Amino acid sequence: MADRPIERLLGSERRLETWTVATFDVIALGLVGVLAGHASGALGSVLPGLGTVPGILAFGYLWVLTLVATRWVLAEGGLSRTESRPLGRLLARGVAGAALVGAAFVGGLGLVGGLITLAPGIEPLSVALLTLFGAVGGALGGAVVGLVLGLFDVGVARTADAVVGRLAD
Amino acid sequence: MAALHLLVRTVHVLGMVLLLGGSAFAWNALRVDPDSSFPALYEWLFWGAMGAMLVTGVGNLGVLGAPGPATRWGRLLTVKLALVLAVLLGSLLRTLVVERLREGDTTAASGSLRRLYGATTLALLAVVVLAEVLAHG
Numbered sequence: 001m002a003d004r005p006i007e008r009l010l011g012s013e014r015r016l017e018t019w020t021v022a023t024f025d026v027i028a029l030g031l032v033g034v035l036a037g038h039a040s041g042a043l044g045s046v047l048p049g050l051g052t053v054p055g056i057l058a059f060g061y062l063w064v065l066t067l068v069a070t071r072w073v074l075a076e077g078g079l080s081r082t083e084s085r086p087l088g089r090l091l092a093r094g095v096a097g098a099a100l101v102g103a104a105f106v107g108g109l110g111l112v113g114g115l116i117t118l119a120p121g122i123e124p125l126s127v128a129l130l131t132l133f134g135a136v137g138g139a140l141g142g143a144v145v146g147l148v149l150g151l152f153d154v155g156v157a158r159t160a161d162a163v164v165g166r167l168a169d
Numbered sequence: 170m171a172a173l174h175l176l177v178r179t180v181h182v183l184g185m186v187l188l189l190g191g192s193a194f195a196w197n198a199l200r201v202d203p204d205s206s207f208p209a210l211y212e213w214l215f216w217g218a219m220g221a222m223l224v225t226g227v228g229n230l231g232v233l234g235a236p237g238p239a240t241r242w243g244r245l246l247t248v249k250l251a252l253v254l255a256v257l258l259g260s261l262l263r264t265l266v267v268e269r270l271r272e273g274d275t276t277a278a279s280g281s282l283r284r285l286y287g288a289t290t291l292a293l294l295a296v297v298v299l300a301e302v303l304a305h306g
Contacts, residue, residue, distance in 0.1 A: 019213065038235060052232070164270060
């Protein structure tokens with residue numbers, strides 16, 4: 001039953017690991033962003049301008065993008081130490097997946113935001129350039145976030161391996 | 170708009186009911202039956218609920234207005250967010266341990282798993298207490 005919606009999104013193997021790692025990455029990124037915004041005092045001025053529905057839609061979009069990218073990153077093998085894949089290849093795939101997520105997320109938001117606010121005086125070319133530059137910036141930011149979160153995810157997964165190994169002894 | 174904000178708050182409260190009640194239930198399920206399959210189900214629900222909690226929590230902050238970081242309310246919010254981050258990190262480890270144990274013998278590890286769910290329950294309870302203080306002083 002490879003055509004079930006959940007399997008199309010998460011794959012047929014390592015579904016719990018894919019669901020967990022992708023959701024953790026999205027939530028951790030959001031939570032660290034909220035904490036940093038709150039600590040700097042910027043949160044109070046940024047949040048009211050976002051709107052509830054656009055915020056929920058943007059978060060859902062990022063969540064789905066991250067699920068699809070995580071499925072692709074883990075398609076060759078999970079995060080466990082017992083998987084035979086070299087760590088460098090896993091991290092490289094994680095950086096590439098996160099760069100694509102960043103490009104699709106920021107570029108997508110730029111495109112939708114540009115189309116919604118497209119006034120008679122604004123050229124469609126401006127929207128296209130906004131989308132393009134947003135996608136490039138998003139890809140660069142996503143690659144950095146992907147490397148940091150990838151290293152963290154692997155570290156926690158290897159810790160889980162060690163905990164399970166100790167429980168088995 | 171008021172109905173939407175009420176819906177957001179309701180989802181936030183129900184999400185915490187699922188997180189806290191589920192972890193306590195998982196702790197008890199392992200106490201009664203070391204081979205219980207409920208913990209694996211809970212891990213699926215946990216991450217879905219955490220995602221909903223983040224987006225509705227930020228929505229609540231947007232509606233109520235985020236406090237300045239140096240105010241009493243702001244300091245409490247910092248503590249709550251830091252505690253949620255700690256729960257998040259601990260839960261990633263817990264889920265990956267549960268996932269790996271599902272492939273082997275879980276009976277021998279049920280005591281350790283119970284402690285993990287017990288710790289999750291207590292940490293989430295602390296988050297609830299902080300949320301109550303934030304809401305009602």
